Amino acid sequence: MISSGETVLVAVSGGPDSLALLHSLNNLKSQLGCRLHIAHLNHGLRSNATKDTTYVCQQAQNLNLSVTVREISLPSASEASARQARYQFLEQVSNQIGASKIALGHHLEDQAETVxxxxxxxSGTTGLQGMLKVREGKFIRPLLTSSRTEIEEFTDSLDLTPCLDESNMDRSYLRNRIRIDLIPHLKESYNPNIQEALNRVAEIFQLESDFMDTIATTAFDTCKTRDSILDRNKFLNHHPAIQRRILRLAMIEQMGHTKDFYYKHIEAMIDLINGHLPNGRVHLPDNLIFSRAYN
Structure with missing residues (x-):
């Protein structure tokens, strides 16, 4: 996850999860042979967010670590906009300081909520993988198998007083409703170990998805006649599950990602390929056009 000589950018909000992440990595940095740099983003959404920033800067000073702080003003308070801004900030800082890894504080309960x-x-099997311990070779989640209880016990042992984000109790956010209302109900009425069970589901889908991706990558290469063009007959020889992954790989090749690329887009492309008309088009995100043409 972390190699000797790497610079790791640690995302720190000031809450218990990110504090546990920071202090764990700081305790291990000599053993790992890595350098740490803290990143803190103030989204400008909470009145006491400035106190969090001050606290994070104090932690950086106590640990003798460099810190980059930025304050922004989001156009909306949605989970999606906050997440997008946060990842953009982390990418920018990592590029500026030459960090090869970005460490995030997600834990076992976060994974259960995500699933x-x-x-x-x-979501299909790709989405039900949940969050990966290592994504794109850069984003790492060292605490993903740690529970919230373990994290709080660790911060307590260090006499830390984490910042509290009152927005975590705001039920207008789906994730909060799942954490506050749904999961306690599932634990009480269906499975007291529901969070661990959901994490097992994610692990199973991760392994199976890795295997399917290996098959799909080979299939994708055999279907390509040249850049951006797939052979329809070769494509149709594959199982529908592999066909969908081939199309996702085609989108990644064109756009570098599959953001805003959903099930409905895959199905529209599949319908066009399977249809009786020899020509047609499907409009996709990022002004991309998928077309079928008779040759």
Missing amino acids: LMRLFRG
């Missing part, structure tokens, strides 16, 4: 959120949205 449920994606299940509600109708």
Whole structure:
């Protein structure tokens, strides 16, 4: 996850999760042979956010670590906009300081919430993997198998007083409703170990998705006749599950990501490929056009 000589950018909000992450990595930095740099983003959404910034800067000073702080003003208070701004900030800082890894403080309960959120949205096997311990070779989540109880016990042992984010109790956010209302109900009425069970589901889907991606990558290479063009007959020889992954790989090749690329887009492309008309088009995100043409 972390190699000797790497610079690790640690995302620190001041809450218990990110504090546990920071102090864990700081305790291990000599053993790992890495350098740490703290990043803190003030979204400008809470009245006491400035106190969090001050606290994080004090932690950086106590640990003799460099810190980059930025304050922004979001156009909306949505989870999506805050997440997008946060990741943009982390990418920018990592590029500025030459960090090869970005450490995030997500833990076991966060993973359970993520799996449920994606299940509600109708995600497939890729989405139900939840969050990966290592994503894109850069984003790492060292605490993903640690529970909130373990994290709080660790911060207590260090006599830390984490910042409290009152927005975590705001039920207008889906993740909060899942954490505050749904998961306690599931634990009481269905499975007291529901969070661990959901984490196992994520691990199973991660392994199976890795295997499917290996098959799909080979299939994608055999279907390509040249850049951006797929052979329809070769494509149709593959199982529908592999076909969907081939199309995702095609989107990644074109756009570098699959952001805003959903099930409905895949199905529209599949319908066009399977249809009787020899020509047609599907409009996709980022002004991309998928077309079928008779040759």
